[in-house]
Amino acid sequence: MTMPSATIRLQTPDDQPALQYLNECAFGPGRFARTAYRVRENSVRDPRLNLCMELDGVMVGAMDLTPVTVGDVPGALLLGPLIVSGDHQSLGHGLRLMLYGLKRAKDLGYRIVILVGDLPYYLRAGFCPIPRGRIELPGPVDPARLLYAELVPGALEEYSGLIRGMRDPSNVD
Ligand SMILES: CC(C)(COP(=O)(O)OP(=O)(O)OC[C@H]1O[C@@H](n2cnc3c(N)ncnc32)[C@H](O)[C@@H]1OP(=O)(O)O)[C@@H](O)C(=O)NCCC(=O)NCCS
Numbered sequence: 001m002t003m004p005s006a007t008i009r010l011q012t013p014d015d016q017p018a019l020q021y022l023n024e025c026a027f028g029p030g031r032f033a034r035t036a037y038r039v040r041e042n043s044v045r046d047p048r049l050n051l052c053m054e055l056d057g058v059m060v061g062a063m064d065l066t067p068v069t070v071g072d073v074p075g076a077l078l079l080g081p082l083i084v085s086g087d088h089q090s091l092g093h094g095l096r097l098m099l100y101g102l103k104r105a106k107d108l109g110y111r112i113v114i115l116v117g118d119l120p121y122y123l124r125a126g127f128c129p130i131p132r133g134r135i136e137l138p139g140p141v142d143p144a145r146l147l148y149a150e151l152v153p154g155a156l157e158e159y160s161g162l163i164r165g166m167r168d169p170s171n172v173d
Pocket residue numbers: 026027080081082083084085088089090091092093094095096117118120121
């Protein structure tokens with residue numbers, strides 16, 4: 001049996017109800033209190049990096065990469081949320097969405113991606129723990145879950161300090 005392949009595309013305003021439904025199912029109302037959620041809400045998005053995945057016209061996954069500054073240095077992205085709907089999980093969609101997004105972000109000139117998540121999952125996309133105390137979010141986060149992936153070799157060296165939402169995502173150089 002061959003599996004139908006899912007399509008990755010940019011999110012549009014019409015996708016908002018389906019995206020909200022995915023978020024609600026994955027995280028429930030508690031998502032609004034998460035530190036990473038609050039940073040994202042305070043940042044201008046880069047619409048070139050808000051992705052979703054469709055299968056037979058149904059949205060089955062989504063991932064955002066939000067521009068942030070780290071210690072006032074631009075060129076960084078905060079990954080999340082990454083969601084694949086319950087009945088489509090463990091088919092490789094999450095990894096595919098993530099690798100596609102990382103490649104796209106690199107091509108757009110971004111230098112590093114940071115996220116809060118489970119290392120055993122994100123390891124397979126090349127994420128590692130950020131050395132303790134080097135980079136912080138403005139709220140409580142388990143430091144073992146604060147991960148990074150360099151899009152440019154050695155980029156971590158350029159980034160230390162507090163992560164904040166970014167106002168001008170076009171300036172990534
Ligand atoms: C995490 C998530 C996006 C993975 O999507 P997916 O399409 O199922 O992922 P993949 O198919 O690429 O990988 C599946 C594998 O990852 C493993 N995995 C999933 N979540 C994991 C986690 N938190 N920690 C460790 N492994 C995990 C699965 O067990 C599976 O393992 P297998 O390959 O040995 O069977 C999806 O489970 C999801 O939407 N979860 C709810 C929302 C969430 O927690 N998002 C991440 C934080 S923002």
